[in-house]
Amino acid sequence: MIENTRLTRRRIGLLVITAVAVLGVVASPYRTDIRNLFTVGFFNTALTLAVPITLAGVGGLYSEKSGVINIGIEGLLIAAAFTSVLVTGTTVSTVGADNAVWLGLLAAVVVSTLGALLFGVICIRYKADQIIAGLAIWFVFLGLAPFFSRVYWGQINSPTVATFDQIAIPVLSEIPWLGTLLFTNYPTTYLMLIIVPVAWYVLKFTSFGMWVRASGEHPEALDTAGISVNRVRYASIMISGALSGIGGAAMTLSTVGQFIGQGQTIVNGRGFIGIVAYLMGNYNPIGTFGAAALFAGLDALQVRLQQIGFDIAPELFGAIPYIAVIVVLVFFGYTRIPDRAGENYESGDD
Template sequence: MTNNYYFFTDYLAASIRLAVPIAFAALGGMYSERGGVLNIALEGMLLTGAFTSAAATFYSGNPWLGVLAAVIAGGMVGLLHAFLCVSLRVNQLVSGLAINLVASGLTSFSARLVFNNGSVQKLAGIKAIRIPGFANIPFIGELLFQQDILVYLLIFLITFSTYFLFHTSPGLTLRAVGEYPQAADTAGISVVKVRYLAVIASGCLASLGGAYLSLVQIKYFAEGMTAGKGFIAIAALIFGKWHPIGSGLASLLFGATEALQLRIQALGVNIPYQFLIMLPYAVALLALVGFMKKSPPPAALGIPYSQEK
């Protein structure tokens, strides 16, 4: 096989790896925002999941306990965001930004305590699963059938979320709360309960993306390692029109863009590396500018609901 074949296959595999944490966060943001709660806190949820999974794995030596710890911690962050936004009716943008700042500072401080003053600690990561027979298929087998279980979980969750959102009664309830909470309340649906569950689920899913960063992609925790992926996930969510499949494909686009800039740097192209680092964010910005009007958000997104009113 030619060098071009290996280069292209390796590029697509890297695109998938880089897209996975963005896709988990975008999927989590979809549940929250379909329920009407703006979730700018995806960056903090990713970072919380990354640190918690790394710390739990570091102490236990079991990466699956790390994944479980990440899901629990992400759910707790989601619970905090829901309490501030739904119960206290704090400005949802302010709440999300505050959670991001707290998560950044708290994980940096805790990492220096847990990992010997911030020194790099190699973690017991999650290994890829080679599916016999299918893994030997040229091109497709290397991309789809030699992945770790979190990638397969992501594919399942995207498929399940599509069915749940558009073909089940609870999915219709979630969309109704995000579009017209007054009508949902009149029909006997608890808007507060639905929004709490949606934001907690959002935290759990986003934290899985953080766990993927720590236990699969890098296999250690570094301060600020999410590097804005939570904000790119928001762009993917808008670009994907708040749809599970659309958001997943948009995440793959941003992952491919990041993989491209890494390979351009490796090839030694005479372009300042700062411009290459900007590439994924520039693509996200262009996507937002070009598709914002074509992707109307849920009608009640960001609007606190008060039953008294």
Template sequence: MSDLLSSLQIGSGRRRIAGLIAVGVAVIVVAGIVFPDSIAGILLSIVTSKSALSSTLRLSVPIAFAALGGIFAEKSGIINIGLEGHLIIAAFVAIYGTNLTGSIWLGFVAGVLASTLLAGLFAVICIEFRADQIIAGLAVWLVALGLAPFLSTVIYGSVNVDGSGSFGRFTIPVLSEIPFFGALFSATFPVYLLFIAVALSWYVLNRTSFGRWVNASGENPEALATVGVSVRRVRYVSVLLSGVLAGMGGASFSIGLSQFVGNGQTMIGGRGFIAIVAYLFGNYNPVGAFFSTTLFAGLQALQIRLQSVPGYAVPDSLIQTIPYITVIVVLAFVGRTRIPSAAGEHYDSGED
């Protein structure tokens, strides 16, 4: 009964969010059409531009990949809040690998491998040594937050380093000229890889035996073990997949910008934590997480463009808070998302 009430509350929260977004969009569209020189008109022109969609897709890459990784880990019963750390370490190693080998593809692979190794260490600590998953995840983040800038300083003499190459843009003639949606046909490799990853993740989780094992591992591991499937192995593979996917996001982000920035919270800037909000808002559905990510990334693209709009004396520091304020609002309206029943709980079986 409590689960049913929780589901109804979650659904109601999402409907409220959707309703508010729809009303807000309608108001902006009408006002923008009637008053094209107003702030609403400027917003409308920005939002409907092909460059806005292109920026949204590009900014979605690290968040969406991390969100997909978080879904696999958490649905298996392991809460990986260290996604931020995976993005950071992958971002640095990808640039280092690119500079070392002269190949962005080898650099990309190196970044993914670094994130996967970190995920493997996290899995061992949580599964074998039964550490608190939240504390272990925070440790992963803090280790990466200190290690990446430290290695950058040791190797390059600075926490910031430029890369030696970037991803090119794949453009499909004619289709890329379509207003707004043409951005879908003129994008970089990571964007297309993200589309494939979202589709494959949905298929694996919903149409394969492994996906059913992942769900069972997070909901009822005892039942999964009863049918002869190793809960420990399923969780190991799921956590490693979270490292692979988050690594793709971090490596894509730094190579795409052809630099690693280690100042402050590093160039990742909280994207791993936004990814957690994205997959919770998307209800652990890869497609839902992707669209949630585009909401946050779209707002980030919007705030970047708003900073260059003349005639409106809004402080840049205030505009930059728009995506993060949205995260708080989304959490407030959605409320508590029902996480997998066994998430965060250790499972021990003599047969595993």
């Protein structure tokens, strides 16, 4: 009965959203411009914007599936974004632009993974409250990244650095429409498209995936089977750090080539939207990608709507993706979290 009610609510939500969208297009004086928005370039941009949200979400779901709620992902993205620009800028004169961006990506993954490991030690070794520890990680990097930016560059925003070039895959990139969308893209986008199905397969069909699920649902059973719960949780947390590292680097090295330290920094809440994405995707990497693509598409849409001259306050345009998050949570927000998520576990292998 409860499940039927939830299904009905989701169907109503889809109908309402679809009706509002169709009515908005039909009734709008900009309807021709709106139809022209949805080009292959628009979807390509949305796919690029989905990278940090998707990877943060997939990493977050691995951590939470193992029993550790990692809301510090936002901070890990900030650390990765800053590190990627710093390392790229300092090595470009030595190794060249092409190698420097890869070094920047690698450094971002290392720093973000170490940040995640620190979070893991605080939560697992010292049994700290996971929510408070996650917030602490976020606030630490939210403060440190702009501070080091001022120290190193003398300003809160970095200079621009080299970025990744788009890579066209031979033959496949010649496919009409699909070739431009999927096979002419940044390396970080290709990494996302590989990581999502691999993460889904590992979680669903491998022994490690089974250990991750058991760690968050029945850690005692996993411990009894001779598998270290703490090691599984550490590994899952570090996965969240590594994926956040790629996501953070994607925001700088695949787009603007700059770290922006103002306000919430260049990350601007994408880590938290990643958390919403994996909740909406019901802890499924593929579902997480779908939700992230939706939010990224709305982000790209608000930019394009401003470009065609919609007579609406820019602040309202910027709120579109976040309004969508609230709507999604209202209609699709139910999901069953792992039974032992957020709980510290006393393991015999400490």
